[in-house]
Amino acid sequence: MDEALKKQLQVTACKVxxxxxxxxxxxxxxxxxxxxxxxxxxxxxxxxxxxIYPDKPDLPDRDRLVLSKGHTAPALYSTLAQRGYFDxxxxxxxxxxxxxxxxxxxxxxxxxxxxxxxxxxxISAAAGxxxxxxxxxxxxxxxxxxxxxxxxxxxxxxxxxxAAHYQLDNLVAIVDNNGLQIDGKISDVCSxxxxxxxxxxxxxxxxxxxxxxxxxxxxxxxxxxxxxxxPVAIIQKSVKGKGVSFMEDQVSWHGxxxxxxxxxxxxxxxxxxxxxxxx
Amino acid sequence: MSDVVKIATRESYGNALAELGDKYENLYVxxxxxxxxxxxxxxxxxxxDRFFDCGIAEANMMGVAAGLAATGxxxxxxxxxxxxxxxxFEIVRNSIGYPHLNVKIGxxxxxxxxxxxxATHQCNEDIALMRTIPGMTIINPADDVEARAAxxxxxxxxxxxxxxxxxxxxxxxxxxxxxxxELGKGIQLRQGSDITIIATGLMVNEALIAADTLKEQGxxxxxxxxxxxxxxxREIIAKAAAETKLIVTVEEHSIIGGLGSAVTEVVCEExxxxxxxxxxxxxxxxxxxxxxxxxxxGLSSENIIKTVRQLLNK
Numbered sequence: 001m002d003e004a005l006k007k008q009l010q011v012t013a014c015k016v017x018x019x020x021x022x023x024x025x026x027x028x029x030x031x032x033x034x035x036x037x038x039x040x041x042x043x044x045x046x047x048x049x050x051x052i053y054p055d056k057p058d059l060p061d062r063d064r065l066v067l068s069k070g071h072t073a074p075a076l077y078s079t080l081a082q083r084g085y086f087d088x089x090x091x092x093x094x095x096x097x098x099x100x101x102x103x104x105x106x107x108x109x110x111x112x113x114x115x116x117x118x119x120x121x122x123i124s125a126a127a128g129x130x131x132x133x134x135x136x137x138x139x140x141x142x143x144x145x146x147x148x149x150x151x152x153x154x155x156x157x158x159x160x161x162x163a164a165h166y167q168l169d170n171l172v173a174i175v176d177n178n179g180l181q182i183d184g185k186i187s188d189v190c191s192x193x194x195x196x197x198x199x200x201x202x203x204x205x206x207x208x209x210x211x212x213x214x215x216x217x218x219x220x221x222x223x224x225x226x227x228x229x230x231p232v233a234i235i236q237k238s239v240k241g242k243g244v245s246f247m248e249d250q251v252s253w254h255g256x257x258x259x260x261x262x263x264x265x266x267x268x269x270x271x272x273x274x275x276x277x278x279x
Numbered sequence: 280m281s282d283v284v285k286i287a288t289r290e291s292y293g294n295a296l297a298e299l300g301d302k303y304e305n306l307y308v309x310x311x312x313x314x315x316x317x318x319x320x321x322x323x324x325x326x327x328d329r330f331f332d333c334g335i336a337e338a339n340m341m342g343v344a345a346g347l348a349a350t351g352x353x354x355x356x357x358x359x360x361x362x363x364x365x366x367x368f369e370i371v372r373n374s375i376g377y378p379h380l381n382v383k384i385g386x387x388x389x390x391x392x393x394x395x396x397x398a399t400h401q402c403n404e405d406i407a408l409m410r411t412i413p414g415m416t417i418i419n420p421a422d423d424v425e426a427r428a429a430x431x432x433x434x435x436x437x438x439x440x441x442x443x444x445x446x447x448x449x450x451x452x453x454x455x456x457x458x459x460x461e462l463g464k465g466i467q468l469r470q471g472s473d474i475t476i477i478a479t480g481l482m483v484n485e486a487l488i489a490a491d492t493l494k495e496q497g498x499x500x501x502x503x504x505x506x507x508x509x510x511x512x513r514e515i516i517a518k519a520a521a522e523t524k525l526i527v528t529v530e531e532h533s534i535i536g537g538l539g540s541a542v543t544e545v546v547c548e549e550x551x552x553x554x555x556x557x558x559x560x561x562x563x564x565x566x567x568x569x570x571x572x573x574x575x576x577g578l579s580s581e582n583i584i585k586t587v588r589q590l591l592n593k
Contacts, residue, residue, distance in 0.1 A: 060351065107349070107378040114349060115378040118369060124339045125374055128346020128354075131331065135307070135352070155370070158339035166331070 001218045005048065007277065009214050012082055013043040014274045017243045018267060019078030019091050025263040027095035030103070033253040035075035037178040037211065037238040038145060042079040044217045045143060054084040057110045063140050064113040064129050068122025069147035069176060070104040071255070076112070077101050085111035120153025122146070123173060127163045130171035130231075141225075145174045149181030151192045157202065163231040164203030171231040172224045173204075176211070178240035180251045199233040211238035244269055284423075285448035288481075289387040291426035292444045293318025296355060296385075297325045298427075303434055309344055309356045311337045316446075317357045317387045337362040341370040341382070348380035353434060356382060360389035360443060364405035375439050376412040383433045384441045389419075390531035391559060391576055392447040392481065394569035401564035407536025409441045410509055416462070417508040419443040419530075419538075421483035424453035425506055428460035436462060445531075447569040449481045465512035471501030474587055475519035475526045479505045479538045482529040482557075482578060489583035500587060511541050517549035526554045527586055531578050534558035557586060 016039045024030035042065075046052065050063040067076045074094060081088040086100065086109075093099035100109060104117025113129070116122040126144035133140050146156065163171050175195055183189045192198070199206045205227045209220035217236075224232040240254070241247030244266045258266055300306055300322060312335045314320040323330040333340035337358050344356040356363070363386040364371070375382045386405060393401045409417050416438060420426035426444060433440040468483070469490045478486035483504045490500040501523055503515055520526060526546060528539040539556030546554050559576055573579055 064350075107380075114345070115373065118373045120338075121342050121370055121374045124342020124370070125346040125349065127339070128343035128348075129350050130346070131343065132347050132350035132352055135329075155336075155338045155342070158334075158336035159342065162333055162336065162339055162343065165334075 001215050006214045009043055009047060011274065011277050012047055013040045014243070014270055014277060015082055016043055016075065016078045018270045019081060019088060020074040021244065021258065021263060021266045021270065023074040023077060023091040023094040024257045026092045028257050029095060030074055030257055031071040031255045032074070032258070033180070033240040033247060033250070034069060034147060034176065034178065035072040036242045036244060036247065037240050038072060038075050038176050039243065040212050040214065041145070041174060041217060041236060042075055044214060044221070046079050046083045049221055051140065054111065057085060061138055061140055063143070065143045065145070066114040066122040066126040067105050067116055068126070068144050069119065069150050070117025070122065073103065073105050073117070076105060080111040083111070119147070119150040120155035123156055123159040127159050127168060127171060130163065130168040131166055133170050134166070134168065141170050141172065143172050143174065145176060147181070148175055148177045148179065148186050148192060148195065149189070151175060151195065152190055160199065160202040160204065167229040168231045169228050172234060173231065174234045174236055176238055177235055178238045180240045180254065182254050184251060195235050203230060204233045205230045207232065207234045209234050209236045211236035212242055243273065284451045286423040286451055287446055287448045288420055288423065288426040288444040289318045289446060291423045292385050292387065292430060292442070293321035295427040295430035296322040299431060299434055300326045300329065303353060305351070305353050306434060307331065307347060307352050307354045309333055309340050309354055311335055311340050311358045311362065313358055317385065319357045319385070337367040338370050341367045342374050344382045345374040345378070345380050348382045349378070354382055355385050357385040357387070359400060360386035360402035360405040361400055364408045364441065365402060368408055372412050376415055379414050379438055381437050382439050385444065386441060387444040388446045389443045390445060390480070391564045391572050391578065392445050392531060392569040394446065394572060395566050397566035398563040403533040403559045403564065404536070405443060406508055406532050406538065407540070410536060410541065414438060415509060416440045417443070418506055419480040419508055420506050421480055421504055422449060422453050423451045424455045424458045425460060428458060429506065432460050432462050443480065445481055447481065450484050452484050452487060460506070463507045463510045463512060465515040466504040466506070467501065467515065468504055469500065469502035471499045472523060473499045473591060475501040475503060475523045476529060476583060476587070477503045477505055477516065477519070477526060477538065477542055478529040479508060480531055482531055485578070485580040486529055486583060488580035489587065492580065492584055493587060498587065498591060498593065505538060508538060508541055511545060513545050513549060516542055516545045520546045520550040520552045524552045525590060526552060527557060527583065527590070528554060529557045529583055532558055534560060555586060555590060557582060
């Protein structure tokens, strides 16, 4: 990847992370861990990959993204705010009564392509959108982001079968493999491994990616575009809580908001990261 | 009576889709390996490129329908009521109802008249389930004429619609030239002042037979057909409650949560009077020929007559 672009994306991803912390802190609830693990991927997609129009969020030919792991809405909202879909200030009222930003993605929020959050459902809607694009020969791509715990849901595999059967090569499912779910390690709870082999067996083209390395991210999404007649699964190896050291790889940060002290520490760390990048 | 035409409303569904397919190029049909039974096969034959089989995977089918609707298509997702409303309930709620997407659900093989397949496939709970989803429109047509009109109205309406069809061939009593379907409006089929029989789906014809017999016995029974269970026609129900002060509801569905419950809610709020519910009581169905089962579970003109006479002490 071009070094200037990489630097720019790193800066934006850091701001996205700050927005996640800001939102979850002000909501006094939410899911920081899995939001931080997808921040780089979302940043890449919305700032370097997707064909989107923040001033015209409903344009029919736009690329679409369904956050199937909808509990990590703070990451999507923060990315959309950075991209100009709505004011960054909105993040401060996340999950508040009467606020724009609901606890899980809602289709009525500018830039949100599908309501989601009940796990396993977003991938089906994404497959429907991809099928629709094929039917009408529209050029758009559909991205769906799933949790590695989420793929324990049976509906994911119904959708996987369907997408392969209808050769939806305009569909890219990203599985966020941070290895943790609410009750512990995914390998301990009810293991969905081997993830790569499962998607291959279902007739998908599978790519493995480092979720926190923009070179790897760019390479994976570029490869996805070369695939024809098969849907693409990108298994991204990620770190839950990435970017805030005391949250990294800690299952306890799956669905807990930071207190005032932790908020200050997280923001200070991210500000230092930002200074380092911009300095 | 021998020249009464009988058609199953699932047949009407398939035929209506095939007919409407010409007019609406944006109409797509999904099924979950039941096209021969739901009769969407009729559409498939005519428009193979606009039909998508999802296999035996109803949850995914509802999600795919949501995705099609979110990108401007009008999908009709079809399966048996048990799976469309039952198995896929939460997907219908969260992926279709919450985003209020323009998905039409064609649910066939509803109720006890599924017959021999028995309790696992006799869905007597679908109306109750669908009623709880905010913004969901529910239509339960009574015969071929009404069913075809209902499908046409569903395409025109923007928003999620649940349509309920039956497996059993039932008499066509509506006149196709004069019949007019209006979403959310009940139809008064018989005048009456002693009692009102409010029926839905294939029980409407039974209610008509009952009212005509009761008339010969000197009882004036009003008959109202409620094809749209939600939003329900409050006005026609309140008027009947005020004028006849006694109501019997009849449905091929559990008495819990269906037409009987919906009517009772309106009557309690608008004009309290006694309401007696005829339907499937708090029990599962069983195997047997459909017509015999309808009699066994009291879903017959005979039981309506008996109930009305008891209520009027006659």
